Amino acid sequence: MTDMSKQKALIITYYWPPAGGPGVQRWLKFVKYLPEFNIEPVVYCPENPNYPIRDESLIAEIPKDITILKQPIIEPYGLASLFSKGKSKKISSGVIPKVKKQSFVEKAMLFIRGNFFIPDARKNWISPSVAFLTQYINEHHIETIITTGPPHSLHLIGLQLKASLNLSWFADFRDPWTTIGYHKDLKLTASSKAKHLKLERDVLNTADHIIVTSHHTKNEFQTKTKQPITVITNGYDTHQIRVEAKDEKFTLSHIGSLLSERNPLVLWETLSELVEENKAFSEAFRLQLIGVVSDDVIESIHQKGLRHHVDVVGYVSHEEAIKYQMKSQLLLLIEIDSEVTKAIIAGKVFEYLTSETPILAIGPKDADVAKIITSTNTGTYFNYHEKSKLKAQLLSYFEAYQNKTLKVNAVGLQSYSRKALTEKLAGLIKSRKN
Secondary structure, eight states: OOOTTSEEEEEEOSOOTTBOSGGGHHHHHHHHHGGGGTEEEEEEEESSOOOSSBOGGGGGGSOTTSEEEEEOOOOHHHHHHHHHHHHHHHHHTTOOOOGGGOOHHHHHHHHHHHHHSSSOTTGGGHHHHHHHHHHHHHHHTOOEEEEEESSTHHHHHHHHHHHHSOOEEEEEESSOSTTSGGGGGGOOOHHHHHHHHHHHHHHHHHSSEEEESSHHHHHHHTTTOOSOEEEOOOOBOOOOOOOSSOOSSEEEEEESOBOTTOOOHHHHHHHHHHHHHOHHHHHHEEEEEESOBOHHHHHHHHHTTOGGGEEEEEOOOHHHHHHHHHHOSEEEEEOOSSGGGGGOOOTHHHHHHTTTSOEEEEOOTTOHHHHHHHHTTOEEEEOTTOHHHHHHHHHHHHHHHHTTOOOOOOOOOGGGBHHHHHHHHHHHHHHTOO
């Protein structure tokens, strides 16, 4: 039953269970806790989405008493799959092959995706969504809307609704827009780049409030808009999952997608040297890759002589992913070595923090995630040019594993709990009530 005393917030999202992957977790958890802060969430999502990754187990986490609105969506990936189902699914999940290895079909699909579907492949959902939601908002007295992207086409739904209705609009950016790493792979023409920049500028300067997941993104957006910007990171939620014991092997596990450019050769080289130089390490070491992995990454690992030390598990449910985190001896976090990835804080980071498993992270210097790992005392962070330090730390971790003293003494995690983060969001919503 609807509580008329609660303020309503309409959340416009593409990713919703049974979508898998980190994109769905953020708003699934916000929706779970918003009612505790006297805000009634109403979710709007596609009726027939083409999710590249699905996790049916997440359906059970949807609160029973919330309103979920669904409307049909027409996506080009369905048509593309008629020509190349495997390639279209990989591209839609973000796994883009290196330029030298792209087939003619892949090159054509990337060009079409980048230049004919601006800002993204869900653009055809904008107009029907605006028509449907305009009527719903008026009939149900909605005062607040929240759009979350990517896909950033959802922000264009908010842009049009804001232009015609008296409401407060929050634009939530889980990732940056025009500076996101994969933009350069979309073969954008000068005209297409200009269109993206204009749309981004329109959204940033029209939304009443911008929400971002990292301080680097906030700093970037502050050069593009004077609208208020708040950092609300992703976080962790409580769960009842338990494991009997840690792995017997010295397992270094990566949970999540490993795209073609997220391929730390310095790590594979270091591990290869340790396997060659240390017999005990070679006998105990296992590299576990849980999630979608690019063929380029697997090839690089094999080339470094680690073929017999790697297990490619593939995608697993969210619950299984948490079990892998808790059972592993070390958790691997990898980010592409570039300026634009300093803002990326993967959603899994916060579950890593609470897994009671040390984190070994590699990424660009001065990244936001490095500060989180360091301040919470949950692991070590290296840039791509610190091979000797990386090797020494791996040996230190291995010696602790041998002595059965490998553990984490985490501090300051409460601020990253989903409930605490939702309280921050609720405060923003209430402060902008018309």
